[in-house]
Amino acid sequence: MKFKHSLYILPLSLSFALLAAEPSWRTLVEDGLHDPTSPAIGVLQEPASALSLLPPDTTGNQVSWIRALREGYIEPRTNILPETKIEVLDMDIIMEKTGELSLVMFPHKPHTEWLDCANCHDKIFVEKVDANPINMFAILSGEYCGQCHGAVAFPLTECNRCHSVARSSFTGKPGVQPISVSD
Numbered sequence: 001m002k003f004k005h006s007l008y009i010l011p012l013s014l015s016f017a018l019l020a021a022e023p024s025w026r027t028l029v030e031d032g033l034h035d036p037t038s039p040a041i042g043v044l045q046e047p048a049s050a051l052s053l054l055p056p057d058t059t060g061n062q063v064s065w066i067r068a069l070r071e072g073y074i075e076p077r078t079n080i081l082p083e084t085k086i087e088v089l090d091m092d093i094i095m096e097k098t099g100e101l102s103l104v105m106f107p108h109k110p111h112t113e114w115l116d117c118a119n120c121h122d123k124i125f126v127e128k129v130d131a132n133p134i135n136m137f138a139i140l141s142g143e144y145c146g147q148c149h150g151a152v153a154f155p156l157t158e159c160n161r162c163h164s165v166a167r168s169s170f171t172g173k174p175g176v177q178p179i180s181v182s183d
């Protein structure tokens, strides 16, 4: 029993440590990815010089990419081929198989501002509510949401960003929500 408790306390104290820290980025010399003796060091832009100008986040690479896009800090090219159709879908889905934890709200809008439908449908998720046996173990193993979260999107230690809807305050029906509850 004692062992089980300490397992939960570790990620908690880790995230508090992150919350308290000022954003900082490793330099190219110390990031373990670049050759510190390469002549490119000193020519390449340092992560801190680019990322410190963007809206901050408390986790991951410490940039709120959602805000960076919406507030016009960055303007990534949406398509290479002119005929590619861009579709942003405003559809929130509430998932209820979360044990005693808060419900999960999956918002299509912030995802489709970055991603094409085909990035998820149907390879990661069948395009139908409840048609996917999603669970936390599979996510932590890198499936479903875990294909991106913890890899290129905010990490899985941020439970509340996904488990964002308190059971006690939710009076609607799980699945597709009638009106958007995200911005």
Ligand code: HEC
Binding pocket: 011, 095, 096, 097, 098, 099, 100, 101, 104, 133, 134, 135, 136, 137, 139, 145, 146, 149, 155, 156, 157, 158, 159, 160, 161, 162, 163
């Ligand atoms: C990237 C989004 C995401 C994050 C972050 C996340 N979860 Fe989940 N979690 C889900 C989804 C989706 C489900 C499945 C919901 C469904 O199918 O109805 C789930 C299900 C669960 C369940 C239900 C039982 C099970 O095994 O599936 C528990 C408990 C749970 N999560 C705990 C956590 C905890 C604790 C954290 C933080 C350490 C966390 N989750 C972080 C998305 C997330």
Ligand code: HEC
Binding pocket: 087, 088, 089, 093, 106, 108, 111, 112, 115, 116, 117, 118, 119, 120, 121, 125, 126, 127, 128, 129, 130, 131, 132, 134, 176
């Ligand atoms: C980041 C991944 C992701 C992207 C990108 C994405 N979706 Fe989804 N979509 C989901 C998830 C997760 C569900 C819910 C699956 C479940 O409940 O098991 C879903 C469900 C759906 C559903 C089912 C609704 C219902 O009534 O059953 C439709 C329709 C849908 N998506 C359309 C789209 C379209 C159109 C796009 C592109 C504009 C898109 N999705 C992009 C993840 C995604």
Ligand code: HEC
Binding pocket: 065, 066, 104, 105, 106, 107, 110, 111, 114, 115, 119, 120, 124, 144, 145, 146, 147, 148, 149, 152, 153, 154, 161, 162, 182
């Ligand atoms: C194909 C990649 C991909 C998959 C799969 C995916 N996400 Fe995301 N998600 C992203 C990206 C990229 C962002 C934006 C960057 C960030 O916030 O880190 C994002 C952002 C979010 C946000 C933040 C929205 C906001 O307004 O701040 C939530 C909540 C979220 N995802 C939940 C989920 C849940 C729940 C699942 C699984 C049902 C899931 N995501 C699956 C890529 C993905």
